[in-house]
Amino acid sequence: MTRHTDSGREDGTDSTTAEPLPGEISESDDSEVPRTLPDGGTATDDGETTLDPWGSATVADYRKLFEEFGIEEFDEMLAEVPDPHYLMRRGVIFGHRDYRRVARAMQNDEPFAALSGFMPTGDPHIGHKLVFDELIWHQQQGGDAYALIADLEANSARGMTWDEIDEHARDYLLSLLALGFDPEEGELYRQSDNRELQDLAFELGASANFSELENIYGFSGETDVSHMQSVVTQMADILYPQLDEPKPTVIPVGPDQDPHVRLARDLAARTQFFGVTKAYASFEADEEERELLAAAYAALSEEVGEEETVRCEDAADWLEAEMAPDDARDSVIAKLGEAGKEPLRPRVRFLDRNATDEAFEALIDAIEGEKRVFDEHIDTFELSREDAEDLAREVEMDHGGYGFVAPSSIYHRFMTGLTGGKMSSSVPASHISLLDDPEDGYDKVKAATTGGRETAEKQRELGGRADECPVYELYAYLLAGDDDEFAKEVYDECVGGERLCGDCKEQAAQLMREFLAEHQEKREEVEDLLEQADIELDSDRKRD
Numbered sequence: 001m002t003r004h005t006d007s008g009r010e011d012g013t014d015s016t017t018a019e020p021l022p023g024e025i026s027e028s029d030d031s032e033v034p035r036t037l038p039d040g041g042t043a044t045d046d047g048e049t050t051l052d053p054w055g056s057a058t059v060a061d062y063r064k065l066f067e068e069f070g071i072e073e074f075d076e077m078l079a080e081v082p083d084p085h086y087l088m089r090r091g092v093i094f095g096h097r098d099y100r101r102v103a104r105a106m107q108n109d110e111p112f113a114a115l116s117g118f119m120p121t122g123d124p125h126i127g128h129k130l131v132f133d134e135l136i137w138h139q140q141q142g143g144d145a146y147a148l149i150a151d152l153e154a155n156s157a158r159g160m161t162w163d164e165i166d167e168h169a170r171d172y173l174l175s176l177l178a179l180g181f182d183p184e185e186g187e188l189y190r191q192s193d194n195r196e197l198q199d200l201a202f203e204l205g206a207s208a209n210f211s212e213l214e215n216i217y218g219f220s221g222e223t224d225v226s227h228m229q230s231v232v233t234q235m236a237d238i239l240y241p242q243l244d245e246p247k248p249t250v251i252p253v254g255p256d257q258d259p260h261v262r263l264a265r266d267l268a269a270r271t272q273f274f275g276v277t278k279a280y281a282s283f284e285a286d287e288e289e290r291e292l293l294a295a296a297y298a299a300l301s302e303e304v305g306e307e308e309t310v311r312c313e314d315a316a317d318w319l320e321a322e323m324a325p326d327d328a329r330d331s332v333i334a335k336l337g338e339a340g341k342e343p344l345r346p347r348v349r350f351l352d353r354n355a356t357d358e359a360f361e362a363l364i365d366a367i368e369g370e371k372r373v374f375d376e377h378i379d380t381f382e383l384s385r386e387d388a389e390d391l392a393r394e395v396e397m398d399h400g401g402y403g404f405v406a407p408s409s410i411y412h413r414f415m416t417g418l419t420g421g422k423m424s425s426s427v428p429a430s431h432i433s434l435l436d437d438p439e440d441g442y443d444k445v446k447a448a449t450t451g452g453r454e455t456a457e458k459q460r461e462l463g464g465r466a467d468e469c470p471v472y473e474l475y476a477y478l479l480a481g482d483d484d485e486f487a488k489e490v491y492d493e494c495v496g497g498e499r500l501c502g503d504c505k506e507q508a509a510q511l512m513r514e515f516l517a518e519h520q521e522k523r524e525e526v527e528d529l530l531e532q533a534d535i536e537l538d539s540d541r542k543r544d
Contacts, residue, residue: 069258071095071411082106085137086482087130087412093252095411097261101248102408106141113241113249114138115146117191117234119154120168123433124175126478127415127423134252134410136180143250145186146241147176151539152191152233156226162539170537173530175434178522183533191233193536196243201229201236207270208232208263216259231260238264238407246393246403252410261409268404273359274392275351276385280344281312281336282374289332292319297344312339348388350378359399366395415477416470418448438516445474445509451494452501464494464501471501471508479511 074096078084080103087093105112116135118128139145149169154160160168173188191197213219213228238260241249251261269275279285280293296315299322304310316336323329336344350367352360364373369382380388393403417423417430424430432441451469453459466472472494480487493499530537 069262071097071255071258072099074099074410077103080104080107082141085134086480086484086487087133087477089484090476090487091413092130092477093134093410093412095255096409097258097265098406098408099250099410101405102138102143102250105248106143109142111144111245111247112138112142113144113146113247114252115148115237115241115249116252117148117150117153117237118169118172118176119150119158120165120172121154121158121160122168123435124172125423125431125433126474127431128172129175129179129434129478130412130415131252132176132179132181134412135176138250138252139182139186140180144241144247145181147173147181147186147188148194148237149173149188149190149535150230150234150237152226153230156224156230162541166538170530171435173533173535173537174523174526175519177526177529177533178519183529188533188535190536190539191237192539192541194240197233197236197240200240200243201233204235204239204267204271205229205232207267208235212263216263231263234260235264235267239268239402239404242402242404246397246405248405248408250408250410252412254414255411258409258411261407265406268406270353271402271404272353272392273355273396273399273401274363275353276389276392277349277351278385279347279349279379281339281342282372282379283335283339285332285335286328288328289335292323292329292332293344294346295319295323297346300344310344312336312342312344315344345381347372347379347381348383348385350380350388350392352376354401355396356399359395359401362399363392363395366391415473418444418470420449420470432512432516434516434519436516438513438520441516442509442513445471445512446505448474448505450501450505456500459500460497463497464499464504466491466494469494471505474508474512479508479515 072095074088074093075091077096077100078088080100081088082103085093102112102114104110114135116131118124118131124132135145135147149165149172151162151165151169154165155162169190177183189197210219210228213231217231219228238249238251241247251257251264253261278290278294280290280297285293293315296318297310300310300314300318313336316333319329319333319336350363355363364371364378367378367380367383369380371381372379383391393405397403415423415431417427418432419427419430421430429444429447432444436444448471449469450471451465451467453462453464472490475490476487480490490499490504494504
């Protein structure tokens with residue numbers, strides 16, 4: 001299989017070839033919007049996927065993110081999202097962590113928030129527009145929207161001067177406003193100017209340590225302390241929307257930023273006064289053990305009926321007879337054996353993590369109905385887990401805690417560079433800046449790599465490879481806008497052999513030229529809006 005670069009052949013096909021990039025290809029049928037799955041390419045020598053927030057922004061195989069990092073497939077919950085964005089419908093947003101919290105808040109008209117940060121290390125380009133669009137869409141759905149300039153990170157992790165940061169920050173913010181972000185309904189801030197954020201970062205830093213950052217990010221004794229501080233500041237960014245009111249909060253990012261999301265979720269849990277889990281007996285069990293307990297309880301309760309009691313020792317016998325030996329089974333059987341005749345009953349457990357004595361006593365008093373109180377946890381038999389989490393959060397906040405809800409995230413696929421490979425700010429021909437002259441944008445699209453065949457005859461016979469084509473990605477990610485029918489038409493005509501690369505690129509190039517011209521005109525229109533926004537555009541930090 002080959003990729004081609006348009007050389008101006010009159011037959012509309014391409015004449016030069018380059019090796020394709022491996023990637024996951026999604027099948028399309030007549031009833032669905034075609035899913036575009038751009039390629040990535042960063043993996044260790046043994047095939048292990050690595051996620052580095054400051055490294056190469058590519059992924060070798062998106063499927064591995066589900067298996068290795070626990071990212072959930074977005075398609076499985078698409079139907080739960082009210083009026084989903086076209087990036088969701090087309091599979092560009094491919095994964096999530098705990099996004100159902102946010103979707104439920106939308107459905108029920110409850111408070112939620114969205115936040116994303118932009119590290120101003122260069123011009124904003126069409127890859128950044130994905131995040132701009134996701135943030136703006138959540139604001140339009142009723143969410144509190146926060147957009148931040150990660151200037152501390154840019155200075156500490158990338159060595160950007162404050163003059164450079166100021167210049168690029170202004171460009172990012174103008175494009176964000178031009179695309180529809182409402183600064184009166186949302187909040188814009190710089191990390192370096194936000195004292196509340198920095199105070200929160202200091203508090204969160206007490207719950208993190210160097211060995212953890214070393215494990216997550218590969219930090220070493222050579223890592224600058226300011227770089228480590230910037231990580232804790234980013235954790236504070238992610239939790240910042242909840243300072244006034246705990247609420248579901250989504251962070252739209254590329255998958256390379258997942259380490260930040262995972263650490264923020266861990267820190268949110270560590271700061272909580274109470275943890276809330278499911279349980280079945282007085283002893284503690286991990287998630288895998290709880291699944292076994294649930295299976296044993298379901299089977300035995302069906303056998304004995306409602307009037308009899310399921311005992312722990314009976315569950316141990318059942319697991320020994322029904323489940324194959326492994327560490328989790330053997331561990332939980334031992335725990336059940338020690339519990340003996342204790343009843344095995346589903347319950348919700350409040351774990352004492354950081355609660356003061358007063359908060360723990362207040363929680364006991366607040367739990368209505370049947371409960372069991374132990375030294376370090378409380379079991380309730382009448383509350384759902386969701387209601388228990390709400391109650392724990394309420395008591396925590398009444399006693400001076402944050403009550404953070406674990407932040408959610410959605411992940412979009414990386415755009416393939418126009419020249420093949422990854423889209424890189426350091427390779428101008430691979431990307432289109434939102435500041436590019438519209439004619440330059442036209443020319444870059446015309447020169448782009450495609451998924452076309454060697455000749456027009458082969459293209460008509462075999463069809464093009466839209467799933468491997470950076471130009472089709474431009475349609476799916478940007479140029480088709482909200483028009484799914486147009487995106488599908490381009491896809492079907494390509495793979496059906498009706499659409500040739502020359503004509504396709506000409507149409508895409510014209511649309512790109514129009515988009516850039518309109519966007520840059522809009523940027524000029526919102527300059528006054530940016531000047532009026534509550535954000536400092538010129539840093540008073542020492543010039544480098």
